[in-house]
Amino acid sequence: MSTLSEVIRNVTSMVDNAELEAKLEWPLSELRSCDKVCSRLSLAEWQLGLERVYGNQVLHDGRFWEIQGKIDECLKSVSRKTHTLRLWTQKRGSPDPSVVSYRHLVILALKDVLEAFEHFCILGGNPTGIVFAYIEKCYGFMISLGQLMYPYEDGETWFTGHTEYLDGGLNNFLLDGGKNIWQVPENPTLAAQILDDTAMPASCLPNWPEPPLVVRTRGPYGPALSENVYNKQQ
Known part of the structure; x- marks a missing residue:
């Protein structure tokens, strides 16, 4: 996962519609x-x-300064939950009664x-700098918790691939705004689509040199999406 949007999609897929009461197929140890992580x-x-190391950078980076405290709180919340998980598995404590299983607690983290x-x-x-350090830390937390969602040895491939990418310095990781280019707009009128289906751009996404596959057309029952036959790539 070399972009922020890929990371967000991956983590979202793990927590959405998860079976909260299912057991984590991992040895307690x-x-x-x-x-530890x-x-x-x-x-x-x-x-x-x-x-x-980076104190001065924070003072001069207004955009990151806006979110640093929020990210810190998220990471601290993860630490509290993993600490609770450890105590719970040792029968030395328990989480809030609304938490129904170890898996549920991991999902919340x-x-x-x-x-x-x-x-x-x-x-x-x-x-770069402190921003990269925070991305790296969040990525490490994601791996440590994400692997628990898979059976103990079945998740080895997932764990190994992401660990190697992290150990390699998150090469060319891109903050792309977390946008999902495949997401269909919720607006049923398709108001955000291009109106003129005969004037399609040669490309519509950065580093994506292909014309759009679909266009908005006027149908008997309102706007619809149809195949783009005007600007197909030869």
């Missing part, structure tokens, strides 16, 4: 290990290190990770 102590030490990623939607380009 391994299940507790996610608290997301622990409150390691997060606090990481944040202190960032302040020493993943939703915090998703919210953290969504805050980056106001930024663009390839992240």
Whole structure:
């Protein structure tokens, strides 16, 4: 996942319509290990290190300054939930009564990770400096929690691929606004579509040198989407 939108789609797919009461198919000892990555102590030490290294950058980057506190709260919320999960598996504590299973608690933590990623939607380009450090931390949290959604060994491919990408420095990771180019507009009138179906652009998306596949046409029952036959790529 080399773009913000891909990350958001991936995490969303894991938490949407998930079976909250289903068991996590992991040994308890391994299940507790996610608290090592997301622990409150390691997060606090990481944040202190960032302040020493990137303190001045935050002061001069107004856009990131707007969201830094919100992302910090999301990460702290993840740490609290993984700590609760560890205590729960050790029968030394329990979460809020509304939490019905270990999986439910992991899903709630993943939703915090998703919210953290969504805050980056106001930024663009390839992240550098403190922004990259935060993306890297969120990505690590996503991997640590996301792997738990799969059976213990069945998720190895998913885990390995994303871990290798993270270890490789998130090469060419792009903050693209978190937009889903495949999402169909909710407006049933298709008001956002191009009206003139004979004047289609050669390309409609950055780095996507193909003409649109569909256009809006006028039908007997109102606007409809039809195949773009005017500007097909030869």
